[in-house]
Amino acid sequence: MELPVVSIVGNSNSGKTTFIEQLIPELKSRGYRIATIKHDAHKFQIDTPGKDSWRHRQAGAETVVLSSRNKLAMIRELEREVDLDKILSNYINSEVDLVITEGYKTGDKAKIEIFRPAEYEQPLFSETDEQILTIVRNEEEFSAQQLDEVADLIEEQIIGLG
């Protein structure tokens, strides 16, 4: 079965991370288990300099896994990017109910755009675009109503499709 996926897209600094941060608890309160995938155009650093995982990688390990009783982490150096569908099939536990991506605006998944009118003249997409579920206006903060409406849409149109 394909995992339900929705991509939160928008210009940089439009508030995508903040929106996701507030949407996850709303969806969890409805009983869904959530995974996220953040698409990063830049080089990101995830591990902390000096820690063992960092020391393994600095020494030249291409893949480093950290495993404990309650957590698993993996960092891998790549020669080319792994595409979204491969991430979904290889790295996401099938026990989650919904995958939220931050980014992947050129991907083929259903999308919600975060649009911040104070920073941009117009959104990237139009409400009528087939892949767009909705465009959420970021007026410096998201209202409970906005979050509730988006969670409803995701329940009906993304999770409901499963």
Next chain:
Amino acid sequence: MELPVVSIVGNSNSGKTTFIEQLIPELKSRGYRIATIKHDAHKFQIDTPGKDSWRHRQAGAETVVLSSRNKLAMIRELEREVDLDKILSNYINSEVDLVITEGYKTGDKAKIEIFRPAEYEQPLFSETDEQILTIVRNEEEFSAQQLDEVADLIEEQIIGLG
């Protein structure tokens, strides 16, 4: 084909991470691609507070993946530990030539013990134990000869078995 694996074991503070840090460049200079798996008894923190991946996890995402052109990272909350063979089959790229684990002293892989006589009276294992390739004495630093000999052993007895 099974991946060649060697476990670097020893009491805490015996110098396992430092040894691995120095062994990896020696093995890389011989042309091998290396992955590492660190077994952590404690709770580890890998992501940096305030960063987007951390914010996703704090909000309640059970799995968070970060993907860029040259790196992939994944952090997953678990209900129980993933065993080593499952990590090897699910999270380690088959293109590596050798997997070095830090820890897993009760596992069934070939082992090299790091023994620090200044801290402990005797090693955990005996040289005659079947799974023990060798016991490396940590006399406050590892010599080029120690590293060279261990790399030879790994080449002959671990990678050579493939």
